[in-house]
Amino acid sequence: MSVVDLGGRVGFWRRLPVRPKHVHVVNLEPAPADLPEWVEVDHGDACALPAEIADRRYDLVFSNSVIEHVGGHERRLRFAEAVHALAPAYWVQTPYRYFPIEPHWIAPGMQFLPVVVRREVARKWPLAYTPGRTREEALSRVLWTELVDKTQMRAYFPDATLRSEKVMGLTKSLIAYKTA
Template sequence: MRSQSIRERVVDRNESFGGKRRARRWDWLVREFPDIDQMSVIDLGGDANTWMQSPLHPKHVHVVNIDTPPAEVPDWITADTGDACALPAEFDSRRYDLVFSNSVIEHVGGHERRLRFAESVHRLAPAHWVQTPYRYFPVEPHWIAPGMQFLPVRARAVFARRWPLAHVRSADLREALTGVLWTELLDRSQMRYYFPDSAVLGERLAGLTKSLIAVKKS
């Protein structure tokens, strides 16, 4: 589909505008944690492929995602199925140097679940990097749709079904509602509430804050 091709050129491919922004964010992560290649990292809600394609590998990465992990990963990656808001008790006996999370906290399902997510972040390691798209950036990043996040829920769902740049086209209105209801962008006050001892940094685009990153160094 032509619209999907446009989306790939804009955000999905590594050489796209979005791909270049992700590369810059990775450079920023390395500047904040220059010894990351010596760190044990737990990635909450991430993807093993992201780390496999990264230019610098941590000593070890443990990826935890609700989706089924890939069958094969390098020996420096462990990939498990799990809920970052309700991790098994066995995780409490493990120690990591850094918790990493990219564009996950806005999808976990409401304030109470975000609290549980933040508790996992604080408990698992002395340092963290938690990124989320900023609610008041004028373009909703998941659908690449101007102002979509400010519409009423039903209007967002109707819009999501018809908008050509959506990552996945919904089969019906209920499926579109599911996607909309599981996507709740955050602002600075919320990030400061969940991460009160962290620096909440702004990633900027064209002078506007595009995403927020809660950073804490050990």
Template sequence: MAANGGVAGRLRHTLVDAPGSAGARMRARRWELLEQAFPDLATMSVLDLGGTVEWWRRAPVSPKDVTVLNLFEPGDSADPSLLPVTGDACRAREALAAAGAQTSYDLVVSNSLLEHVGGHAQRAALAREVHALAPRHWVQTPYRYFPLEPHWLFPGLQFMPMAARARLAARWPLAHSRPETPEAAMSEVQWTELVGIAELKAYFPGSAIHHERVAGLTKSLVAVGGGAR
């Protein structure tokens, strides 16, 4: 989805998307942490749940091969080492098998997907797929208790009543995209449910929980399983 245009769109780009922005610096730091956790990443077979092939084209490290599974738009690739698959990450093994892709990997990576799959039952299903598909994982998700809701860049949006969240999502100019109808706005907020530390630990017991911080506050959490300590 394209970001809003005008002054608000430019402001969001400056804060989140532009080279040198706070968002860009955090993404670069996340790559550094991923490489520290998995120093042999370049030799690995990787499954990305919820990502895009474009993200991997821009990656500072190219794994041996990457399969990208995304429900809507994994992207296109003519590179045999970068395979896009359209399918549900909560039923990843089924989707991969149907596409003729492998169903065993060295590492599963997932960035900002866990909060969008549709409630506890679906998050638990996603976690089961992660554990079944690889012995190692890197699962990042925004932290529920960071003051600024990251999708709309609005303070405390995640704590507001659902109807109020939907009304604000339909109008707030710093959102990634503006819903076309009130129904679409309601759907977007219903599909966005941030989680806390206890929940992430329950989905990924035994994993190390890394805190990505901004101004000393935890902004995102990463469950790291099987990585270097």
């Protein structure tokens, strides 16, 4: 199986007990230096893939917790279009907007606060994954994190089965998947 991972990391695939024959990771981050022979990494924007990636076909598109970081509805649409075009099957996971804990900062209800308050939480919250940032850095992180809901996921992936991952009976994240 050939897999394209939009926004993923090589480390994720290395840790799996079973792996695909070929994984192509496309991310805005730089590639690690030591790549196994079964991994290919390209620097690229999943919402505006370069032709040399967009013209390829894979067995599966995989994306884990990326769609909420691509930047607004228009870019999420482009992301979804890339998913649909690259393979007949896909698996796209995202944290659920209405889970009571915002997963990036592990802060209760943070996703519902005004942007200025989210910025300050992002700077000072003790459980944040990046506390101590400047106001500008924190604001950038906050603005690039926009959780989505079930209606949005159904709109972006209308041919998918939508599953809910639950914790204590509450939906924690959503998975849109389609088999070939």
